[in-house]
Every structure is written in structure tokens, then in C-alpha cells.
Amino acid sequence: MRNALFALLIAMLAVSASAQNPEESGPVSAAVANAPKGYTAAFVLEPSTNRVLFEDNADKPLPTASMAKMMTLLIVMEEIQQGNLNYDTPVTISARASKMGGSQIYLRAGSVWPVKNLLIATMVHSANDAASALAEKIAGSGESFADLMNARAEQLGLKNSHFYDPHGLPATDPSMNDVMSARDLAKVGQELMKHPFMRQLAVIPEMEFRNGTLERIYNPNRLLRFYEGATGIKTGYSGPAGFSITASAKRNNMELICVVMGAKTSRGPESSFEIAARLMNKAFLQYKMVTPVKQGAVVAQASVNDGRSKSVPVMAATDVKALVKRGEEKGVTVKFNGGAVAAPIKRGQRIGTIVVSRGNETLATMPAVAAQDVEKQPWWKALLPF
Numbered sequence: 001m002r003n004a005l006f007a008l009l010i011a012m013l014a015v016s017a018s019a020q021n022p023e024e025s026g027p028v029s030a031a032v033a034n035a036p037k038g039y040t041a042a043f044v045l046e047p048s049t050n051r052v053l054f055e056d057n058a059d060k061p062l063p064t065a066s067m068a069k070m071m072t073l074l075i076v077m078e079e080i081q082q083g084n085l086n087y088d089t090p091v092t093i094s095a096r097a098s099k100m101g102g103s104q105i106y107l108r109a110g111s112v113w114p115v116k117n118l119l120i121a122t123m124v125h126s127a128n129d130a131a132s133a134l135a136e137k138i139a140g141s142g143e144s145f146a147d148l149m150n151a152r153a154e155q156l157g158l159k160n161s162h163f164y165d166p167h168g169l170p171a172t173d174p175s176m177n178d179v180m181s182a183r184d185l186a187k188v189g190q191e192l193m194k195h196p197f198m199r200q201l202a203v204i205p206e207m208e209f210r211n212g213t214l215e216r217i218y219n220p221n222r223l224l225r226f227y228e229g230a231t232g233i234k235t236g237y238s239g240p241a242g243f244s245i246t247a248s249a250k251r252n253n254m255e256l257i258c259v260v261m262g263a264k265t266s267r268g269p270e271s272s273f274e275i276a277a278r279l280m281n282k283a284f285l286q287y288k289m290v291t292p293v294k295q296g297a298v299v300a301q302a303s304v305n306d307g308r309s310k311s312v313p314v315m316a317a318t319d320v321k322a323l324v325k326r327g328e329e330k331g332v333t334v335k336f337n338g339g340a341v342a343a344p345i346k347r348g349q350r351i352g353t354i355v356v357s358r359g360n361e362t363l364a365t366m367p368a369v370a371a372q373d374v375e376k377q378p379w380w381k382a383l384l385p386f
Helices: 004-019 065-081 115-125 128-139 141-154 182-190 196-202 272-285 379-383
Strands: 040-046 051-055 090-092 113-114 206-208 216-218 229-236 243-249 254-263 287-293 298-306 311-316 321-326 331-336 352-359 361-370
Touching: 004 243, 004 254, 040 182, 040 216, 040 272, 051 272, 051 287, 065 115, 065 128, 065 141, 065 182, 065 196, 065 229, 065 243, 090 128, 113 115, 115 128, 115 196, 115 206, 115 216, 128 141, 141 352, 182 229, 182 254, 196 229, 196 379, 206 361, 243 272, 272 287, 287 352, 298 331, 298 352, 298 361, 311 352, 321 361
Parallel strands: none
Antiparallel strands: 040 051, 040 254, 090 113, 206 216, 229 243, 243 254, 287 321, 298 311, 311 361, 331 352, 352 361
């Protein structure tokens, strides 16, 4: 009896450990293990300005592991946005989806789950069975869904990505592993985080999730537990891919997306988490977001043709933000680009562009709009000599 209880305790501890790190199992490939920098590729992006702050081997197609699920999630969210699905749409779990290995929530074949629960399991727990079930609901099979993934990648301008499945598990044939570049992963992460529900899920370290087998699910993204301002997004691990992460974090009014691919370990200074943390720390220390023009602030006067007034105030349609190196804020200039505008003019009408620069470098552009109405001058006034 005592031996049986001891064996049960060991089994429970093993389940708990795998739940907290559901993607970690098996050795990394020789290519990953021999990476001279501790990673294979890395990329840091400030998404609101699309400014690249760091890149290293950023355009090489590499195995994604579970980070491929970001594209799966993006397509599902866009299907909901377009009205083809909703969060309550029922999904019947196929035998194939129920048998997916790696990280999973142990879905039973024939059981029915709402789309929302499967999204939660895919985003928070990186569940391969949930991702496969969502893909089959939309496209009928994982292979057909991969066609949708590739089509969406082309629409997004991803140059170094190709998908064979919705989950990123290593394929029997290595040539059929999902691949993306670090730059492409950052772009997909940027698009995915535009969806508020994904943002909500991306920051959850663990949560209750009852399905008869599990009581809680755990997010493998360790940055959520130790990195100040961490906001997501998705981790990945497989032998061919190594330990990888598409991370995001926000401090003050500046957010970063950081991709690290092919790290050698899940723990310690050479882990994907620690490497991403160092890269983001450096970017946060070196750069800051400034707002040289607030929404509604008048920046210039535009000439008006045939109007009751000869000019109209020009204002910013929204806050104008710019990313600058710390200490270089005072060199930022604001300029209005636009010619004379023909009356009539309506308040809020676009009449040019606001350009934020530092020296010869353009930092940001924003629509400039009229701050007030200007009526057209009566035709007969043009005939008068005064």
C-alpha cells in the first residue's frame, strides 16, 4: 500500500511538472546545441512604429514549434471577426485531434467544446489537440487549414514562412516542419495582439480549466512570472526548433515584441526567456516613446483658396508618437506638409500630413486635419475690387 501511494505521488508530481512546462521534452537538435550565440535568430520590434531595434539572422526560415499556433489563432479570430464563427460555436472533437501529442488538454473524441474554450486552451496552454480541433472546424482538416495559413502569410507579406499543420509539432519528415523567420513571427505576433481577447489570454500564467482530466492549465511563458511588464505572447519547443519565444512587454507607453529562436535550454541565462529579457531590457534602456504633438493640437495654418477665410488651423487627428533614443528628445521637430486647400472645408477633413523628424530621419507621419469649418466665398465677391 505504501509503495502504491509513493508511486501515485511521483506520478502526480510528474504530471504537475509537465503541466507547468508542457512543451519541454527531449533533446534539442545538434544545430541548436551548437548555435554559437546561444540562439539561432533574434529580432526586436516596436510595433506601433514598426521600427526594428535589433536583428540577428532575422530572415532565415527556421522550425517554429508551437509558435506556429499564433497563425492558427489569428485565423480563428479573423473568422470570428468576419461572422463565420462565434465564441459559442460548438466544435466536435475528432479522433485525430484527440490523439495529438505534446502539450494537450486531453480532449475526448466525440466531445463537444465551444470555440472560446479551445481558444483559451491553445493560447494559454499551447494545446495541440485544441489547435487541431479549431483548424478542422474551419477547414475540415489540418492540411486544408495549413493552406489557409499559407494564404494569410502571403497576404501579410511574410517572405520566409511555410506551414504544413496548425500546431507546429515536429513532423516525421523534417522537410515538412512549419518554418518561419524571426521577422515573420514578430509580424504575426503584432497582428494577433490587435485582438483584445488574445491580449487578455496572453498574460494569464495559469487558470482553472476543468475537463475531467485537468483542473488547471499553465502557460509555458515564464516571462509572465518574472519579467516586469510582460504581455505575452507565445512560446515554442521541439527538438528541431530548440527553445523559442515570441515575447512582448510594455513599460510606460512603449511596447516591444521580441523573438528568440533556437535557444539551447529552458532554464538559466542561455534560455530563450533570459535572452529575450536581456534584449528587451536593452531596448527599453536605449529608447523611449515621445509624444511631440497631442491630438487636437494646432501645428500650422494652411492656405485656403476661395474661402471666407484665407487660412485654416491645422491640427493632429490623433496623438503623434515617435520612438527616439534616450537623450535625443530635444532634436525632434514637427512639420506640416500640405498645400493650399480649396473651400469649402469641414472640421476634421484631412488636408495634409504631419511629419515628425530628427535631422534627416523621419520618425513618424500622421494625418493633419482642419480644426474648423471654412465656407466657400460667394461667387460675386470675386468680382469686387476690394
